[in-house]
Amino acid sequence: MHSCSRVTSSTGKKRKVTPRCVAAIVHKDYPGLYETPTAKILLGLVQRKLGVEVSYTTCLRGKKLAVADIRGDPEKGYKILPAYLYMLEKANPDTKTSLVVDKNNRFRYLFVALGASIEGFEYMRKVITVDATFLKTVEGGCLIIATAQDPNLHHYYPIAFAVVDGEKNESWKWFFTTLKTIIPDSTELVFVSDRNPSLIKVVGEVYPMSKHGYCIWHLSHNVKAHVNQGRDEVALQFRKVACLYSEHEFKKQYDDFRERYPSCARYLDKSVEVKRWAKCHFPGARYNIDTSNCAESLNALFEKARRMSLLPMFDTVIDKMSEWFNRHRKNAAEGPSSRKLVSLVENKLHKRTPKGSKLSVTPLNTFQLEYIVLGEDGKTYYVDLQQKTCSCRKFDIDKYPCRHAIRAIIKCLQHDKPLQLSDMYDFISNYYFITTWAKAYRRTIYPVPHITHWLVPKEVTAAKCPLPPDYKKKKEDIRKKASFGGRKSAPFPS
C-alpha cells in the first residue's frame, strides 16, 4: 500500500495531501477497521502527522477510500458478492445465502443466515422478532433482521438478515419464503413484529400455522400518539397492561387505562386486535419474551453498520455475532457444574421458593395433581401440575413454576426437607436448562477472510456479477409520480 510519510518533494515544495495519503494514515493507525475516526478528527490527526494543511473533503474521501481498500468500493462490493458469499459459506458450513438480481442483472435481494445460528435456533424458544430498518447508504434499501431471544438475558439472538428494496409486499414475501427453507412452519412458532400491513399479510400466507403478535414497544409508540400530554407515561402504562398475565387483572387494569386515556383505548379497540398485544390473550407460547427494549438493542447493533456499504455492513454484523456467541458460550461453560438452569430463571425460583412455601394449599385431586393455593393477596389459585398451569397464568406462559405452583409441588412431593431446585426440574421448560442454552452457542462464527486470502472456484468468479441496485432511482420515480399525481395534466406537453 502506498505510504506517504514524506509530503515534501525533492524540490522542497510542499506537496498537496491527497485522499490516498489520508487513507494510508488511516490504514496505519486503524489497520483492517471499518470504524475509523470522523473526517473532522482525521483532519487534526493528518495535520499533526504531516504538518501540512488538509481539507475536510480530502479527509472524508480518504476515510472512504480506506474502507474501500478493505472490501472494495461499494460498486465493487456488488461485483464480488458471489465470491464473498462463497467464502462466507465455506467458512461457516450450513450457512444459507440467497442472492436475487432483476432482469437487468441489478442487485435486488440478499438473504444470509449463518449455519451456527440456524442450528442454534433449535435450542431457542420459538419466538422470532422481525424488524426492518432503512439503510443509510447511497443505494438505500432496507435491512430485515429476524431474531430469537436469549432465555437468560433477554438480548437478541440473530437468525437471519436480508437486504431488500423496501418494506413492500413482494420483498416481505421473498424474505419469509426464504426463511421458511431454514425454519419450517409449525404451531409452536410465534412471530413478533410491528404492524406493517404487508408483513402481517405475508406471515399469514407463508406461515399459516404460526401465531403473530405485535411488538409492545412499537405499539406503545402508536398508542401514546393519541394523547397530547404525558406521552411517556401513557406508553409506560400501556406496556404494563399489555404484559399482565391474568385475564382478570388485565380486564381491571385495562378498564382503568381506558378511563384515564379514552382516546388511546378507542384507538386500540378500533384498530388492534387485543389478542395481538395483550400477553394474557395471546394464543401462542410467547414465554416471558420481552419486546420492550427491542428498538434499543437492535439500534446498538446496527446504528453504525447501516451507514456502511453492503459488505462492510455484513462483516460488521458477523463480527458482532461472533463476539456474542463467544461471550455466551463462555458464560454457559462458567459457573458451578451444579448449576442447571440459566441464572435468570434460577434467581427467580430462588426468590419465589420461600414465599411460595408459606402459602396454604388444599389438594383437589391427588391423582391428577390438582391443587387450590391461597395466594398472599387472599385470592385462591388453581394449580394443575400435570398440565403445568396456574390460574395466575405465569406458570403457563413463562413455563417455569409460579409461587402457587411451588406450593403445590411441595405438597405433591410430601417432603419434610425444604424444596430444592432439582425438585422443580420436571416443571421447567427445557429451554431454560444450561445444557440446552449452551447448545445454541456451540458453533464458532467465522468472519470472511481478507480478500487476498480468498480461494474461489472458477464457476463462481465466472458467474455474472450483479450490478448495484437502482433503489434510489426507484424512490425518485415514486416521488415524481406522487408529485405529478396531484396535477390534472402531465407537466410536459405531449
Ligand SMILES: [Zn+2]
Ligand atoms: Zn419492536
Ligand SMILES: [Zn+2]
Ligand atoms: Zn400461580
